[in-house]
Amino acid sequence: MNKIKTYEELLNKVSYCKNKIELREHPEKFNRGQIEERHILICGGPGCRASKGDKIAESFNEEITRLNLNDKVKVIITGCFGFCAKGPVIEIMPDKVFYIEVKEEDVRDIIENHILEGRVVERLLYEDKESKERIRVKEEIPFYKKQVKIALKNCGLIDPENMEEALAVGAYTALGKVLTSMSKEEVINEIKESGLRGRGGGGFPTGRKWEAAKRAEGEIKYVICNADEGDPGAFMDRAILEGDPNCVLEAMAICGYAIGANKGYIYIRAEYPLAVQRLKIAIDQARKLGLLGENILNSGFNFDIEIKYGAGAFVCGEATALIHSIEGLRGEPTMKPPRTSEKGLWQRPTCVNNVETFANISQIINNGAKWYNKIGAEKSTGTKVFALAGNINNVGLVEVPMGIPLKDIIYEIGGGVIDDKKLKAIQTGGPSGGCIPIDYLDLPIEYDTLTDIGSMMGSGGMIVMDEDNCMVDIAKFYLEFSVDESCGKCTPCRIGNKRILEIINDITNGRAKKEDLKKLESLCEVVKDSSLCGLGESAPNPVLSTLKFFKDEYEDHVVNKKCSAGVCKSxxxxxxxxxxxxxxxxxxxxxxxxxxxxxxxxxxxxxxxxxxxxxxxxxxxxxxxxxxxxxxxx
The missing domain is CATH 3.30.70.20 (Alpha-Beta Plaits)
Known part of the structure; x- marks a missing residue:
């Protein structure tokens, strides 16, 4: 593709590309009599790849070539569909037929029956648990019914390595709009009015963060995308980068324009090779089109992006530790203030947002703040992506409106607990979060409601626990992770969390005394109040929340030397x-x-x-x- 020089050229290019995938966005416009071309969309998420999704794609291409169907059928490996529990999954467009648990031996059946004869392969359709009816359309499956896609809108729809497909769904139109018709102040006000809050854990208002970076003095400023996703069981940011990398690149450029920065960095784990590969491809394609680099769309605005690799240190998810790592220093946090918006990367004003936060920006710009803040709750607008895991039937990636009750995620989207066992708790927020008992199933999922009961939104991990889980053991698991990942800079985190872990080990091994429970709670509060960074401060949360809601289990371990779940070996x-x-x-x-x-x-x-x-x-x-x-x- 030739370099795009103006916003008008960009819109023309988008319009041209849109026709190529319109049958995927608007399948209702087509039927078998009007169009012969078929697109077989295959989930390229890590779960489906692990279940031989790549081999299935190869088998489809071999069968298509064998039958001379290359001009009529295209195989596209997309981003994650989210339905990991039923993978590998594929969707055939424009028929809008969704197949689950597809195997290599099913490929010929799909081609010969569905593609050539128009007969849906019923045995590969989702079966409703109650009615036993087979469901053809993805959106009618309970797992998808209550989901609202914003951050994940294009994951499962486009080929993430094809810039034409990214443009077809409107990539970089928000950047063009910003550069041609909006001032920096207007951009920031739009983000502020949307109510978007940081999706990385703390929930700080994004617009206020951008405003602080813009007001900070300095000719050189930076934008950083925090893609150091380290929570156990969390893979939201990874899915976005693998499925729609351009939405993040575009948002970083918009942020750069708004705060006065010309350089951006994506700090990503080297453990995410596919995400890194697709980011590299997207950055290279955007540069060649003139959508990154100098004088973007002839606006006079320069902005480029560089990838920096993390080695998997959990603490580098904290903004100041991340910045030190980019600078080539040891990944350790520093005391605040000053904030990173005042003195960040190389002591320059820096705006740090995580992947999911950036994934919302272009749609807010294109659709408006009023559109966005009508979704979700009053103080927690928009949607949130959760990695649903643990003892639940529908393990996967879900995006739901803020304010949705917890029980809707567990029972309607998640399909309930495996083997119909009794639900015990839901852990949110990863090692920094807490365990929520079943008494709070009606709790609306919002930043403040979760914080009020001792948990937190975090980056979006949501792990379901049943009657076979020991809550003391769960607290021990997360604390072991925090102790291993501590950078060691401050004494409360380095030593305090180890002492907490020692007490919990005594409890699970039958060595603890009743007074140890008071020591445990007191020590957790000290570490929470005196640690240097947010990760150290929140490390005791899993212990405090389980002590609060499941104290009877702690007492059973200490007084009766009994683990009711039969988990603690000693x-x-x-x-x-x-x-x-x-x-x-x-x-x-x-x-x-x-x-x-x-x-x-x-x-x-x-x-x-x-x-x-x-x-x-x-x-x-x-x-x-x-x-x-x-x-x-x-």
Whole structure:
């Protein structure tokens, strides 16, 4: 493509490209009598790739070539569709038929029946849990019904490595609008009026952050995109960068214009190779078109973007630590003030936003602040992307309006708890968040409502826990992560969190005394109040929230030496019941040879030698081995 020199040329190019994928955006305009071309959209998210999504794409292309259908059928690997639980998933356009759990052996069936004969392959459609009816259209599946796509709007729709497809859905039109018809103040006011808050965890108003960076004195300023997504189980930013990288590049340029910056950096984990690859492709294509670089759209505005790699340090998700890492220094936070908007990268005014925050910007500019703040809640406008994980049927990536009740996400979108087990808690906010008990299922998901009960929005991890989860063990898991990831700069985080972990280890190992619970809570409050950065301050949150809502489990561990979920190894033992058939499978599975018994005779476990690994429990074909607590049966 030739360099685009003006906003008018950009709009013409967008209009030209739009025709190429109109059958994907507006399938209702077509039917089999009007158009022969078919687009097979294959999810390119990490979940579907892990389930051989790439191989399925290859199989489709081979079959299409074999049948001479190259002019009529195109295979496009898109960004993430979000429905990880049912992957690999594909969508055929303009028919708007959505297939789930597709395998390589299904490819020929889809081509021969659906593509050539127009017969939908019913067995690959989603089956409604209650009505048992097969659902053809993606948007009618319960997982998608209550979702509203803004940040993920183009993920699953376009080829993220094809600039023409990005332009077809309006990429860089918001930048063109800003450069030709809006002042810096107008851009910032639009973002302020939208009510957009930072999606990286803290929820600081984005417009106010931009305004502070604009007002800061200095001829040289910077824009940074924080793509250092480190929460366990979180993959929202990764999905956006893999599925629609141009929306982030465009937003960074808009931010640069608004605050007076000519240079941007994307700080991304080297652990995300596909996201890095697609960012590189998008940046290169944008430069060649003149949408990044010097004199963009003949406006006199210069802006370029460089990628910087992180090595996977969780603390580098904190803005000042991230900035130090870009500068080539150790990734450690610094005391605030001054804020990064005043003194950031190389002591210059710097605006730092995360990927999802930037993914909202162009649509706010194109559709207006009033459109955006009508979505969501009064103090938490727009949508939020969550990585839904844990003991839930529909694991995946969801984008919902702010203010949606927690129960709607768990039961309507998430499809409820696996095996219909009893829901115990929902953990939000990753290591910095907290565990929410089922008493709060009607709670609207907003920044302030989550903070009020001791949790937080965080970057968007949402992990579902059932009756088989031990809440003390959950707190221990997150605290171990925070201790491992501490940069060690401040004493409360470096030493305080270790002392907290030691107490929890004593609790889970049956060594703790009742007074240790008071020490635990007191120490958590000290670390929370005195740590240097937000990550250290929030590290005790999983402990404090579980102490608040599940104190009975802590007391059970301490007083009765009992783990009701049977998770804490030191508080459980395995016993062989009289239903043992003497098959010796448990004996052969035991790594420490603590099981004795002859063939067809009842076996015995030597409790003193047992390491409580549970392999015998899993190996027993007749469930003759039971797990009991040191304080009584579970």
């Amino acid at each position: 508080l459980v033992k395995y016993e062989v019941t009289d239903s043992c058939i003497g098959c010796t499978k448990c004996l052969r599975a035991c790594p420490v040879l603590c099981i004795k018994g002859e063939l067809r005779e009842k076996h015995i476990i030597d409790i003193d030698k047992c390491i409580r690994c549970g392999l015998c429990f899993e190996a027993c074909p007749v469930k003759a081995i039971i797990k009991t607590s040191l304080g009584g049966e579970n």
